[in-house]
Amino acid sequence: MIRYVTKRLLWMVPVLLGVTLIVFTLIHIAPGDPAEAALGFETSDEIKAEWREEQGLNDPFLIQFGRYAYRVFTQLDFGTSYSTRRPIIDEIKARFPTTVKVCLVAVTLTNLIGVPIGIISAVKQYSFTDNLLMVLALIGVSMPSFWVGLMFSIIFALHLRWLPASGLYGPKYYILPSTALALVGIAMSARMTRSSVLDVIRQDYITTARAKGVAEYKVIMKHALRNALIPIITQIGLSLSILIGGAMVTEVVFAIPGMGTYLVQSIRALDYPAILGTSIVIAFFSSAILLLVDLLYALVDPRIRSQFKGKKHLRGSKA
Amino acid sequence: MSEEKTLSISDLVVEYHTDHGVVHAVNGVSLGLEARETLGLVGETGAGKTTIAMSILKILPTPPAKIVSGEVKFEGQDIMKMDSHDLRKVRGNKISMIFQDPMTALNPVFTIGEQIAEGIHLHQNLKKGDAEIKAMEMLEMVGIRRERFTDYPHQFSGGMKQRAIIAIALACNPKLLLADEPTTALDVTIQAQVLDLIGELKERLNTAMILITHDLGVVAKSCDKVAIIYAGQIFEYGTKFQVYAETRHPYTQGLFDSLPSINKEVPRLKPIPGLMPNPMDLPAGCPFHPRCPRAMAECSERAINPTDLGDGHWVRCINPIN
Numbered sequence: 001m002i003r004y005v006t007k008r009l010l011w012m013v014p015v016l017l018g019v020t021l022i023v024f025t026l027i028h029i030a031p032g033d034p035a036e037a038a039l040g041f042e043t044s045d046e047i048k049a050e051w052r053e054e055q056g057l058n059d060p061f062l063i064q065f066g067r068y069a070y071r072v073f074t075q076l077d078f079g080t081s082y083s084t085r086r087p088i089i090d091e092i093k094a095r096f097p098t099t100v101k102v103c104l105v106a107v108t109l110t111n112l113i114g115v116p117i118g119i120i121s122a123v124k125q126y127s128f129t130d131n132l133l134m135v136l137a138l139i140g141v142s143m144p145s146f147w148v149g150l151m152f153s154i155i156f157a158l159h160l161r162w163l164p165a166s167g168l169y170g171p172k173y174y175i176l177p178s179t180a181l182a183l184v185g186i187a188m189s190a191r192m193t194r195s196s197v198l199d200v201i202r203q204d205y206i207t208t209a210r211a212k213g214v215a216e217y218k219v220i221m222k223h224a225l226r227n228a229l230i231p232i233i234t235q236i237g238l239s240l241s242i243l244i245g246g247a248m249v250t251e252v253v254f255a256i257p258g259m260g261t262y263l264v265q266s267i268r269a270l271d272y273p274a275i276l277g278t279s280i281v282i283a284f285f286s287s288a289i290l291l292l293v294d295l296l297y298a299l300v301d302p303r304i305r306s307q308f309k310g311k312k313h314l315r316g317s318k319a
Numbered sequence: 320m321s322e323e324k325t326l327s328i329s330d331l332v333v334e335y336h337t338d339h340g341v342v343h344a345v346n347g348v349s350l351g352l353e354a355r356e357t358l359g360l361v362g363e364t365g366a367g368k369t370t371i372a373m374s375i376l377k378i379l380p381t382p383p384a385k386i387v388s389g390e391v392k393f394e395g396q397d398i399m400k401m402d403s404h405d406l407r408k409v410r411g412n413k414i415s416m417i418f419q420d421p422m423t424a425l426n427p428v429f430t431i432g433e434q435i436a437e438g439i440h441l442h443q444n445l446k447k448g449d450a451e452i453k454a455m456e457m458l459e460m461v462g463i464r465r466e467r468f469t470d471y472p473h474q475f476s477g478g479m480k481q482r483a484i485i486a487i488a489l490a491c492n493p494k495l496l497l498a499d500e501p502t503t504a505l506d507v508t509i510q511a512q513v514l515d516l517i518g519e520l521k522e523r524l525n526t527a528m529i530l531i532t533h534d535l536g537v538v539a540k541s542c543d544k545v546a547i548i549y550a551g552q553i554f555e556y557g558t559k560f561q562v563y564a565e566t567r568h569p570y571t572q573g574l575f576d577s578l579p580s581i582n583k584e585v586p587r588l589k590p591i592p593g594l595m596p597n598p599m600d601l602p603a604g605c606p607f608h609p610r611c612p613r614a615m616a617e618c619s620e621r622a623i624n625p626t627d628l629g630d631g632h633w634v635r636c637i638n639p640i641n
């Protein structure tokens with residue numbers, strides 16, 4: 001188990017290096033002059049040239065990349081922001097918790113609502129309830145969350161004046177963005193749970209459980225759900241990692257000072273270190289979540305658990 | 320009460336309503352079973368054997384299945400009329416079932432021990448710990464070391480899984496055991512072992528049993544009575560001796576003719592010509608008449624009722640073999 005986790009953690013290094021290389025390349029082939037963005041139009045060409053030299057932007061691409069990667073991966077030094085001149089790591093530290101909070105609220109909401117809907121739909125397959133829920137889920141899946149966010153702002157903030165439309169100064173401020181983010185997730189989670197549960201309740205061992213005299217709700221909640229959990233966990237992990245990286249537009253819509261807003265600002269300002277730093281942090285947490293998901297599989301399914309134990313052990317027990 | 324039969328089914332009709340039409344799986348089956356008796360339910364795949372067994376426990380998936388009519392009386396009570404609470408007290412406690420495929424009949428995420436103890440805990444008013452001790456005893460009874468209690472199904476071989484399923488089924492000393500082709504999915508070398516085990520435990524626990532199979536050899540070995548099923552109807556019913564030695568139904572005869580024999584010099588096995596009719600579209604009259612060598616004009620004209628031949632032997636045929 002420990003060996004497996006270590007192996008997976010080591011695998012994250014090439015993944016992150018790959019992400020860094022891709023983002024680095026994209027930034028450098030994108031048009032625009034970071035010096036102008038950082039110093040302003042009025043600055044004289046000499047000062048800009050001096051600044052470029054200072055930032056190492058005149059060096060060959062591979063040297064720049066090597067230097068950056070070396071600093072990040074050996075010293076965890078993400079450099080300083082072009083626009084604020086503060087260390088990137090501080091900028092991220094100030095914003096990351098906000099994004100995580102909004103995402104966690106959204107994911108919790110997603111699954112607290114989505115999973116039960118999926119179970120109900122599966123148990124009452126083809127009933128009116130099932131059809132109604134699945135049509136609603138289809139509508140939910142089809143709405144982009146930034147649009148839902150805008151609609152929510154218009155309805156609940158502008159017209160009804162129930163909730164604040166922007167910023168993040170208290171619990172009330174989480175409601176609209178989290179719900180907007182969760183809506184798509186709820187729909188996806190409901191559909192995923194439904195198909196997963198449907199798959200499982202047709203299995204023979206469910207009939208065995210019924211034949212044993214197990215009560216129907218227990219058949220579903222204990223025997224079926226535990227088996228249906230793997231796709232559900234995958235879905236939760238994926239939606240969490242997508243949200244952490246992809247809540248950008250929704251964050252902008254609600255003016256939430258999180259990673260998404262920061263990334264969008266940085267791209268506009270051609271703030272290379274900020275773009276890179278944010279991307280790497282997001283990539284790191286996405287991979288960490290996926291690792292966590294894989295470990296959760298082992299917790300849920302003993303067949304996967306036994307794969308984690310060394311091959312030696314398996315050979316011994318089979319004999 | 321002592322006069323009461325353990326099980327008596329009368330005129331059971333079960334259909335599956337699918338998008339493609341109505342499947343007539345069981346068409347008026349009646350049978351009875353005394354305490355401690357073993358009845359062999361013999362028929363081809365798709366004859367409705369499993370549907371009958373699952374109707375007895377009322378665990379057919381509804382929909383698509385629909386029990387159209389019929390009574391299933393267990394110790395005098397009609398299972399078809401029981402509410403879900405009473406049904407659960409019967410399932411796994413008084414009537415239990417061994418399933419066809421041990422590979423899929425165990426829940427992969429719970430230990431073997433948990434799965435045996437679950438039924439015991441449900442039905443016998445035992446605390447979790449006591450139920451587990453009882454479950455370990457059951458494991459040993461089916462010939463598995465008690466240390467394997469905490470193993471998961473994937474750590475068991477096919478034969479061991481089937482033994483574990485037998486342990487689950489017998490854990491609460493049921494009055495009736497439904498064994499649905501318990502050896503079909505197993506290796507030939509394991510089949511005999513598992514059958515012997517079931518037979519032995521059934522004797523020890525005084526359990527009546529319905530053994531579903533398409534293997535006439537298995538029936539000869541372990542059953543008292545035999546019912547030959549075809550297209551959801553019982554064609555011939557009687558003691559093992561009556562059905563094997565005094566075969567009256569042409570279909571039963573056809574089954575025996577298609578078996579290889581050690582004593583007779585047979586150049587070629589004689590299969591029954593044709594295929595089982597599509598249960599969505601059964602032929603009128605006797606469903607076997609298109610394949611029957613003794614068919615008469617009347618066979619396709621009206622439904623055939625069973626004829627009592629005396630001594631509990633009866634046959635659903637108007638032109639039986641003599």
